[in-house]
Amino acid sequence: DMAVRHYTLDINLSTPGKMLGKSLQKLLPGLLSIFHEQELSETIHDTNGHGYLATFVGKNGRLVVLRVHSHGLVTIDLQCHEDDNIAQLDNVSDQKLPVLVRGAKVDRYWPTADGRLVEYDIDEVVYEEDSAYQNIKILHSRQYGNILVLDGDVNLAESDLAYTQAITGNGRENYAGKEVLILGGGDGGILAELVKQKPKMVTMMLSMLNVDFYVYACCYFTVINMCCELQILIEDCVPLLKKYVQEGRTFDYVINDLTAIPISTSPEEDSMWEFLRLILDLSVRVLHPKGKYFTQGNSVNLKEALSLYEEQLGRLSCPVDFRKEVVCVPSYLEQWVFYTAWKK
């Protein structure tokens, strides 16, 4: 592997306390031995009055950046190759920030929808492909099982039954004998959950963006014992929904699992929002008067995007009421909002 280990160590000299003393005591011997055990060539930089800055370069590729900022913050960066084990630093138990591994073959950092840095316990890249539509990865996590990552976004993991339950109504619905339309759902999770309840018929519409379906479905699709009629349509859902509207066809449930709502908060300009509004409007139009529409929202922290979505719900050609629910989907590492809407 060509990865680089990057240790970051920060000490705030202006707020002393017993924790700081302990940190320093544990830190210094390790640091000093790293500096001393080999000839490090030191450069002291002119910072124009912005504190002290020294860089140390070792013969084996080690790099240390030591900064003492004028307000008392000391930051130490230590970079080394992955196979260059600096045992002293691994034993500094007060070292707060776990080491960053940069440029590894198996990337462990997959930020949340609300932009936070999180490290996953990924131990294997099971599958990777650039399809015509997106970058598809299946990563194996020790605790979440296989995770489907589309264009760098964590989509769903084997641990995430909570997602499937939330987008099918969290056990409050009775699907027996009902007609269900699933938009998207290419991972098969929703279908697997629904067929347990013997619906009359399930129609899955996989848009062209979901055409990669067959590639990754194998992850989740165990043998589904079909006990209802199933129609899988691999077509763009907009013309199909329009055709259903014209025919006056209705469904008891419409489950939209196409994408999370856009993060962008400029609805007038963003084609994602336009697409979302169109699908939403058509979906509600094919909904039975007593039917329910289920969909995922986004991270609970993306409040502007969520309000904007709720605003769209108020602007449909059929008026709807809605409720939302915040759910913990294990592999997301953030709280996720789900919506239920129904005709007024």
Added chain:
Amino acid sequence: DMAVRHYTLDINLSTPGKMLGKSLQKLLPGLLSIFHEQELSETIHDTNGHGYLATFVGKNGRLVVLRVHSHGLVTIDLQCHEDDNIAQLDNVSDQKLPVLVRGAKVDRYWPTADGRLVEYDIDEVVYEEDSAYQNIKILHSRQYGNILVLDGDVNLAESDLAYTQAITGNGRENYAGKEVLILGGGDGGILAELVKQKPKMVTMMLSMLNVDFYVYACCYFTVINMCCELQILIEDCVPLLKKYVQEGRTFDYVINDLTAIPISTSPEEDSMWEFLRLILDLSVRVLHPKGKYFTQGNSVNLKEALSLYEEQLGRLSCPVDFRKEVVCVPSYLEQWVFYTAWKK
């Protein structure tokens, strides 16, 4: 604030692809403008054949470290003060790793029990104290509410009803009219959950380590409408449990919420394990023959520590059977193991 923003940008030149091309295109203009808009003093370092290394120091405290490793990995580190907004970099949407904020007053990085780097959405330090026993923090998270952090470990958040449910049997138990012993539970969550079910009596033993109870309980304790007898004993639980054993007193449920099981895997040396075994043995001895013992384990990834715990369960003076359950506690950002044990 005296924080430093640290951007890390990595590009792997040896695995070209369309994602790489996009990254570079988006990255380069921003980087170049940072380099050009001010006089950066450049130092090119001798790396002894370990690739190219240059550092750039700006007049306002900016520091750029540019490394091209011999195997084709390019790492760029850019540090600046928090109020020095580098708008160009924030707009580099392909920049994979969210910015690290170092030395901030409100620390957002609280590693998981299995040692992964995770960033929380902390927006406020509600409370902080170094008590005689531990460092106590109450941090406010936008999505998890108040989080109790003891000695740097995330303990429980307002979002974590799943924890309380798991450690009380996930709704499978009937506490009505029962005698319950809680070891620890200083945050009040378990008590609040139990009293809904009208147990006959709840005894809470808060060891000296839990004496900080009153300080942080205010976070969780809403007014509990007591409908059972409650005895709160602020005493070391070992002598009390021994006294109960001598008296032949038993409980229908013992809920041990003192600490997670130790991460250390050297049971013979570690006093934490000795303490755990002692408490465990005494707890089972005060358990009614048909009673149940509930406790938390640790991260599902700490397999060695969990096996060691299970080994202890096989070495008690009263033989027990046990089962475990993996639960998603929202604020933990990792899957957590809970144990139920009962007398054979």
